[in-house]
Structures are given as C-alpha cells and as structure tokens.
Amino acid sequence: MRASALWSLIHAERQRLHDQTQSLTAEQWRSPALVGSWTLEQTIAHLTAGAEQSIPAWLRSVFSARFDFELHKERGVVTRMGASPAETLARYERAIRNKRRAAGPLMAGLGEVLIHGEEIRRPVGIRDGVPVQTAAATLQWFARHDFTEYSRSRAQGLRLVANDAATEIGQGAEVRGRALSLLVALSGRPVIPGELHGPGAAVLIKRGGAEWKPQREPARRL
Template identity: 25%
Template sequence: MDSADVWRHIDSERAWMADLLESLSTDDWQRPSLCSGWTVRDVGAHLTFAHTPVRELLWPALRAGFRYDVVVRDTAIRSPLTHEEIVATLRSFLGSRRRVSFITDLEPLIDILVHNQDVARPLGIEHPIPPDAAAAAADRVLATPAPIRLWKPPPGVRLMATDTDWAFGSGREVHAPMGTHLLTLTGRLPVPRGRPGTA
C-alpha cells in the first residue's frame, strides 16, 4: 500500500471516530474500552497525541521511566482535554500528513484502526476494518521490534485472511477476516476458534 492510500484510510478512520465521539452521551465516554484500563474517553485523548512534538513527550517519558507502554497510558489518562476538544482536535488532523518523529506512516494507521475498534466494539457498534488497510497495519505490527511492539504473535498457528491475500505463521490454520487478525496481533482478541476454512 502506498503512502497516499495509507493516509486516505487514516483520514477516513479519524473522521469516523470524531463523528462517533461527538454523538456519544457522557456515560458512553466513561465506558471501558477494549484497551485494558482505558475508558472510551482515554482512547479518544490518546489519539489526539498523533501530532505531538518529541520535545513535549520528554517529561512524560522521564516520569514513566522511559517505559513506552507507561508513557502511552499516562499521556492519555492525564490529558486535560474536554470531550469537545478531543473531537475538535481529531477533526483538525484531517488532511494533514504530520506524524510524530521517528515513526512511519503506518504507525498512525495502526493506531486509528485498532483504537476505533477499542471504542466501537464495547459500544455494540459494528465498524468493519478495510482489509487492505488491516493487512498493511498487521505487517507493520509484526515488523516492529520490542519494546515498541507490545504483543507477541500467537504461536503454533497460521493466520490466514478470508478477505484479502495475507497469511502469517505456521501450524494450525486459522481463517478469519483480516481485521480480526489485526486485533489478535494487537492483543484485543484471542486467536479465533472455529473449524478450518471458516471465518
């Protein structure tokens, strides 16, 4: 997937998230998300850090002992933004190609695809993940070195997409939509169980 397609998906998913968050009740903002320990509000706040300059992350990194997962969690939970400011910030990103230094275009894609599901699924909202975007995101997840990559690929299985040409691993074949495999690789869903050859 080329850069233009990556950003097209990012813009579409950011716009969808902004619209969804704007439509939620105050109670819905406080619901637990799929991201362990985070509310829907925390997920929205995290997504607003996509344009943050590195210098603004130095103090949070120092406070967290330079542990990547702690930095990510603390910046989201400590964010002072109101619900309205979170929505406005996400909308302000549309059309921009800016990203945090030292990452590729694919990191913002992973972030928005996965976090949209973190919010949508607990709210009972179906939001399909585009298969081509999910495949590009999954490949990047698998190529990301530790400690930045927070999840390990499931052992003993071969993940095979039913809606695009993608597969990874070796062992028992597990057939599912590409979006399901992306959520498995990012720790949101267990390895799908079902008879081989089914979604």
Template identity: 35%
Template sequence: MSEPRVAMLPEVAAQRRALADLLDTLHRDEWETPSLCPGWTVHDVLAHLTLSTRQSTAGMVLRILRARGDFDWAEARAARERAAVYPPATLLAQLRETAALDRRVGMSSPWDPLVDVLVHSQDIARPLGRRLPTPPALAVPALQHVWSNVFYGRPARRMSGLRFVATDTAWVGGDGPEVCGRAGDLLLLATGRPVSASGVTGPGVGEAAARLRS
C-alpha cells in the same frame, strides 16, 4: 516531491472522520465505557488519538523517561491527563481538525498512524456494541507492518506455530493450526487485543488466546 510522513494519509483521514462521526452519537455515560485498552475509557482513547498529531518528539521522550522507560504507561498517563482537561466535544473537534495533517511523532513509522486509527477505532466501537467496519485494503498493510515489528511485540514470533488466515482478503501469516477471521480481527489479535473481542474461529484460537494472556 517529498514522501508523505503518514502513509495512506487520505485513508487515515477518512478513518479518523468516520470514528468522529460514530462518537457524535454517544450518550454522556458511554464516554466512560472501558475500552479494549485495559484501564482506558472511550474518552481516554479519543484523547490519545488527538495526541498523535500534536505531541512533540521531545515531549514524548520526556514522558517515557519519567515513566522509567515504560512507553505504554507513559502513553496511558498522557491520554488520561488530556481527557481530564478536554471534554469529548472539544476532542472530537480536534480529531476532525487534524484528520488530514501529514504529521507523526518522531521515531515512529509512516505506517503507525494507520495502525493507530484502525485499532483504536475498534478499541472504542466494540465495547460499545457499535459497528465500524475495518476495510480489508487498509487492514492488510497495517498487518504487514505490525506482523514482525518489535514495537508491537513481534506477533509473528509470539504466534509462532499458528497460521493466521484472513477470510475477507488474501492474507496469511505463519504456519500451523488456523486462526481465521477478517483482516481487521487479525490486526486486533496481532496488537494484543483479546480473542473474545475479535470473533475469530479455528483450531488455533485456544492457543492464540493462551499466548495473549501470557
């Protein structure tokens, strides 16, 4: 039996559906709310999440080449272009339709879809003031994947000299003044979201915030 292309696919599918359920409750003007991704609206983030099961590797590579190697810029442009074409209702249907599809973009890791849905769900929910809990059992493997990953900026190196401590499960990373929070909050910091969006505490928070700003 072949290995799944998407790690923890049933859990990833459940998180995609939970996000779709939350988005069903949005009012029209909330779709233009700025997300935690700078320059991305809630509508843009949803469009990005539907791309992860639809874009081809060749198409992604071509966009990156057109962006002169800037992956983040290429992804942001693709999300905005898709959001301009598809209204939220259509994108929500697409998210549900492929929630359990065992597919990911070439060159990505089997763990990237899990990170993608957990982090982007909070990119949407927190600015809207909505609650969408991140299960610790999912946040921990996502953190373990991100922590030393060059694609995510090697958080272990960027936060060297700080000790990240999960308060809702047994996960610790690094050594030094502590930054404490739920595993989902630490995952947000590890993927570059601001301290103010996570609600973490501890003597290392100020230094963590400074490093994220720089």
C-alpha cells in the same frame, strides 16, 4: 507503500472513527474501553496525543517521565481531555489531518488508529467499517514486526488466513477470521467468541493480553 498513501489511510481512519463516535452519549464515552483501565474518552484522547506530538515533544515527555512510558501516556491523555467528552472529541477532530508521528514506522501509526479504534467501537457495538484492504495490509505488517506489541511473536507457528481479503501469512496451525479480527488478536486484545476459527485459534487467543510475553531462547555462550 509510499508515505503519502499511508498518511491518506491514517487520515481516513481517524476521520472514520470520529464520524462513527460523534453520536455517543457522555455516559458511553465514560464507560470502559475494550482493555485496560481507560474509558472510551481517555482512549480517544490518547489518539489525539499521537496525532499532535512531534518527535521533539515526544522525547521531552519521555525524558520528563524518566522513561516511565505508562506515566508518559497518562500525561498525554490528561492534557488532551476536555471539560466534557464533546470537548475531548472536538480536540481529536482538530488533529485528524495532522501529519505528525512521534516515533516509529507509519504503518505502526495506522495500526494504532485501527486497534485503539476497536477498543472504542467494540464496547458500544459499533461495526468497524474499516476497508478490508486497509485491515489486511496492516495485518501483514504487524504479523512480521514486534514494535509496540508482540504481534510477530503471537503469530509464530501459526498460519493466519484472512477470509475476507484472500490473505495468508505464515505456516503452522491455521487461524481463520476477518483481517481486522486477526489484527485485534495479534495486538493482544480480546476477540468475540466465534470470531476466529481453526485449530490455531485457541493458541492465538491464549497469547492475548498485556501480561503475555514470548519465551526467549537463552543466549548461547561463545
């Protein structure tokens, strides 16, 4: 997919998330996100950081944090939090049309918006509304790459079937579900009970969570 087309999708999904969340109350914004210790407000501030940071700014932040990426992310969130959730969302809105990407492929950037978007939407019961083809294209990329997530490793030995997109990936025990649901699971986030089906569903769900890491074969001696 061309860069111009990917940027259009990124901008569309950033805008969709803004439109879906602008009616949330301050109490909702300060409630826990789907995973981790962040609130919904902190999660959208993290997306603002991703939309605002250039590569030089990202490198400066990483160096100043001594390559502690958790500290780097926390600092990015703190500096983009407003005095209220409304101010935080307003800053996010101003960054929606930015074409900045700190590091990595654009498809990973699209996945970041979709996955973090679900971390915000799911706890407050917002239906995703993400176009099926956007979710399916992102799923295919994440199933083939371990970039910021062990998504390719989680997909190994499984046949992913997106039953809303006529998309099938891999070989092995079958896991069926919506493309976005499969993407959420590949990223290590929890899914709703009954959201995934098939003999491989339990395997994929078990591979979720930030603590999961793939088993690596020991290096061969030459």
